[in-house]
Amino acid sequence: MKEYRAWCFDLDGTVYRGDVPIPETVRFIRSLREKGAGVFFVTNNSALTPERQAEKLMGMGITAAPEEIMTSSVATADHLLKNHGTIPVYMIGEEGLRSALTSAGHRIVREAPDAVVVGIDREITYGKLADASLAVSAGSAFVATNSDKAYPTERGLVPGNGAFAGLIELATGVSPFYIGKPSVPMLEALADRHGLEKEEMIMVGDNYETDIVAGIRYGIDTVHVDTGVTRTSALSNYGEQPTYALKTLDGWGAN
């Protein structure tokens, strides 16, 4: 079995479910750290900063440093920087996005932005959606942290960022550029920041349509685990298969 130097883990459904850690993954991450392999976390969640996300993992007994965590917000800020430099941005989003944009040197403005950036915002208002639509119609770049149309809560599936970006797309006729999985900018940003080569990277996730597709599109090896959204039995519905398909990470090295 090939040795990988940079393990990229999806979070919800792979490392934990809601607030409950998945023990097989926790053990596996511990063994990777003992061997000195690189451990990274790649999450479409735009709301939390890497610092808060690391605290959440530490609270579950999983060692994690902020710089190991790539969120869709951090990748959004990096993407804008790489393509436009530091620019005035109209932002819909929460603390994770605000922090990522300003840390990268972008300026958050209310008028005449060069880009409209949309992440999940549980304090959304009509005025924010109208401002964003007007700026997009006027020609601002339109970037969405991720395309997840809904996400699970204790009450059931509630609207995700993809639904809000979709609202602005319906109102303006302009499609957003999506940063999160299944797109590749988060993996690109990780590789850029840490000097990783594709041959040494591997993406681990439970969701074929986001995690595995992102890995395939980026051109790295992938591990599917049967601990979340996509059941192993459903993988045959898809064309290109993950490099490895395991029930849990306890199966790594055993097959």
Next chain:
Amino acid sequence: MKEYRAWCFDLDGTVYRGDVPIPETVRFIRSLREKGAGVFFVTNNSALTPERQAEKLMGMGITAAPEEIMTSSVATADHLLKNHGTIPVYMIGEEGLRSALTSAGHRIVREAPDAVVVGIDREITYGKLADASLAVSAGSAFVATNSDKAYPTERGLVPGNGAFAGLIELATGVSPFYIGKPSVPMLEALADRHGLEKEEMIMVGDNYETDIVAGIRYGIDTVHVDTGVTRTSALSNYGEQPTYALKTLDGWGAN
């Protein structure tokens, strides 16, 4: 030229533009009233009550009674009554929708609705969109007052009700039933309330894709006027043509 007993006018782009009345239409409506013809107003706007809409018209010097005004909210309330009786409804919307639903005998509830009704709501919150999505996913009927994805303001096009209904559709995978033009329930509700026959009705509007299509689908004659969204020169892009195409209503009887 055929005599029609029931003239159904679209409002914005046909009777007025924003706050400015269109003089040819104002004159034409006056002549209809002098001849004793029926005058009705058919608007996708769900926010205003018929009383407030009539006041707006009176303020422009156009005689109008609340019972002559069919809004997408009134037609929504009538549609629910006809198909489900009086039911508990989760509402996203403004005063026009609230008033129409309660006047028809429906009960506005926060939990366990039989129907989710979505109209434009400039006080939208994440919580309302989440509640609506959860109820739709749980099997409530899903009705939207209208499908307009954007609407014009002084600042430009801002998100319309169709964009919000579209957000819930993206989050739930359930398509709404649309009441407003180009659907026919508003014309049906007018005919039901006033005992009108299709042969005596005619729909007048500036927008081919909403006003004219609604008239064609309902099976009544139509007049297109070149005072708003669809230019006369663009009518050839569409299949079925309006019964009459005029620059303004000054041209009625002259061609």
